[in-house]
Every structure is written in C-alpha cells, then in structure tokens.
Amino acid sequence: MAVQVSEIGLLKDGRKVRRYTLTNANGTKASFTDLGAIWLTMEVKDKNGVVRDVILGNDDPETLYRNPGHMGEAVGRNANRIAKASFTLNGKEYPLTVNDGGENNLHSGTDYWRMRTWEAEYDNAGLGSYVMFSLHSPDGDQGFPGNADVSVTYTLSDDDALSIHYQAVADQDTVFNMTNHAYFNLNGHDSGDATNQIVWINADYYTPANSISIPYGSIDRVQGTPMDFTTAKPIRRDIAQGFDQLKFGCGYDHNFVLNDFDGNERLVATAFAEESGIRMSVYTDLEGMQFYTGNHLTEDVPGKNGVRYCARSGYCFETQHYPDNLHKENWPSSIVKAGDSYDTTTVYKFEH
Numbered sequence: 001m002a003v004q005v006s007e008i009g010l011l012k013d014g015r016k017v018r019r020y021t022l023t024n025a026n027g028t029k030a031s032f033t034d035l036g037a038i039w040l041t042m043e044v045k046d047k048n049g050v051v052r053d054v055i056l057g058n059d060d061p062e063t064l065y066r067n068p069g070h071m072g073e074a075v076g077r078n079a080n081r082i083a084k085a086s087f088t089l090n091g092k093e094y095p096l097t098v099n100d101g102g103e104n105n106l107h108s109g110t111d112y113w114r115m116r117t118w119e120a121e122y123d124n125a126g127l128g129s130y131v132m133f134s135l136h137s138p139d140g141d142q143g144f145p146g147n148a149d150v151s152v153t154y155t156l157s158d159d160d161a162l163s164i165h166y167q168a169v170a171d172q173d174t175v176f177n178m179t180n181h182a183y184f185n186l187n188g189h190d191s192g193d194a195t196n197q198i199v200w201i202n203a204d205y206y207t208p209a210n211s212i213s214i215p216y217g218s219i220d221r222v223q224g225t226p227m228d229f230t231t232a233k234p235i236r237r238d239i240a241q242g243f244d245q246l247k248f249g250c251g252y253d254h255n256f257v258l259n260d261f262d263g264n265e266r267l268v269a270t271a272f273a274e275e276s277g278i279r280m281s282v283y284t285d286l287e288g289m290q291f292y293t294g295n296h297l298t299e300d301v302p303g304k305n306g307v308r309y310c311a312r313s314g315y316c317f318e319t320q321h322y323p324d325n326l327h328k329e330n331w332p333s334s335i336v337k338a339g340d341s342y343d344t345t346t347v348y349k350f351e352h
Helices: 061-066 244-249
Strands: 002-010 016-023 029-033 038-045 051-053 086-089 092-095 119-125 128-137 148-156 161-170 198-201 253-257 266-272 279-284 288-292 316-320 342-351
Touching: 002 061, 002 119, 002 128, 016 119, 016 128, 016 148, 029 148, 038 161, 038 342, 198 288, 244 253, 266 288, 266 316, 279 316, 316 342
Parallel strands: none
Antiparallel strands: 002 016, 016 029, 029 038, 038 051, 086 092, 119 128, 128 148, 148 161, 161 342, 198 266, 253 288, 266 279, 279 342, 288 316
C-alpha cells in the first residue's frame, strides 16, 4: 500500500492543486485532488492485464475548477434537485440559488464545494490506503443553515474496492445529502460511447419525474417499462424508446428506489464491459441511487489527456437520498438534527 502526493498546478488565484494517489498490492491506482475532493482517476487491469482508467475527468486545474459535468466531484451539502430552489425547516424558509430548469436548485447551487480547497489527511490503514478530505461549511453556506464540518474519506483496499465514506455534523438542524458524481466507462475514459455496457440495478421501483426532473412524489414499478434493470441489459437497449421519462431526461437520469434498504451496505448495482472484461459492483447503505447516462456531456471542454467526451461516454451511479425529499412528506428525509452525525458509505469494487 502506498500514498503519493504530487502537484497538478496552480489556479489563477494562486492556489496549489494537489493530487493524492493511492496504490494497492495489485498495482491498482486511484487518485484524488484537494480541489473539491474530486475523484480523478481509477486505473484497473482489464482481462488481458492492460491498465485502463475507467472514470471520466479533467487534469487541468482551471478545468477542474469549472468542471461543467461535475466529474468525480464530492457533491454537497445536497446532491440532486430541490424544487423551486427553497425549503422550509423548523418554520423558516430557506431560499437557494436557482441553477436548473429555470426554477430549481441542483447540487446546491453555483457555489460548489468542488471550487474549494479541502484539508487532506492520508495514511495506510489496516483496510488499505486512504485520503480524507475535510471542509468547514459555515452557517448560511449555499443557503443552508448551521456551521458544518464535513469529511469525505476515500479508501483503496487490496481487493480493488474503492470506498467513499461521507461524514458531517452541524450545530443547527440542516440538510445533508452527499454523493460522488463520477462517470464510469469500463472500457476506459477515452473509449467513447458507453451504452453497450451492461447494467443491473437492484430496484423494483423508481421515482418518476417531470420535464425538469422533479419527482412527482409517486414511487412506481419498473416492471414492464424501460426503467427495468432488474435483469442486466445493455444501457442502449431501451434508451431510445418513446417513453415519457426517457424523453424528459434525454435518456436515463432517474432515482431508483433500491431494494432491501435497512441502513446497512448491500449490493445495489453492477456494470460490465465485454470488451475490457471489467466488472464494477456498487454497494451502499442508502435508499436511493441516481442512474445518469451522461446525456448532456459535450465535447466543448477537454478531459484528461485532451480527450473530448461526448454524450453518453460515461454513466453515473450517484447514491443518495431521493431527490426533492424535502417536499415529499412520506419519503426518507435528508434533514439531520443539530449535533447528530451524517454518516454513509458507498463502495465501488472492480474485477476482471
């Protein structure tokens, strides 16, 4: 096990951007930046022993700062959407930044945590090498109440599992709903369209949404619809069907209600690429997961090594509380009481 620290470069404001690379006994490598606690690379061996970097991303400091696709970033305080860009907590209304659909708040607005330099702590532990990024989020940050201390810990184990542990606590009742926005392409980040890859999602239900991606409030069966991934299938098989949900999202961009939720980690999804032979398994202790097929990626901004990512060249498994749960009375809530700990883990395990 090893942790290596290097410098990527400088932002225009003079801040250094550092890379933290974890390497396990198999030679598998994962790297992250202290700018936004961004997951930058995931280098795993394919069925022929060739190393492939299987997540999309950027490697230039200013591009990382802008990161229009949110690639690999730790999203908080609230991932996904809040309708009408406001919510009420303890009788007080909290307005948020409108940055989606003309009226909604997406990923906590435009003052993203990815633009901030996080404190980094790293070491080798019994379960593998880790780097923990910490951030203080003051009262009113992004519009949310309470002074909050947040950490995101990435651990790479010798069985090629990358664990992401999110922790947070605040001195007022507030909202915590964090995720990672990594885009996966198991043939390699530079291999183009990813819709031939085979996905299984352990969800009998999903939360259908309107044309600006706000859930109606119903929880519908996937059976008999293109939303059904309970039997593994290529992403592209049903993505072009004339189903209203796929029209609204220009493909998949939906929250799935994960089966067997009891607060413990369990297997919730898999992805497999026949060309590389790489399989990824996703485990989480959460009740929801946004499956997004990169429908709005564009070639405008160069990615790693100058690669131009096009629509659907990667897909996301964003574990989360259900989107807009603050306006859905009977859904699990992302409200965390003052002094209580927000604590959740998601694991992405790679095999070939």
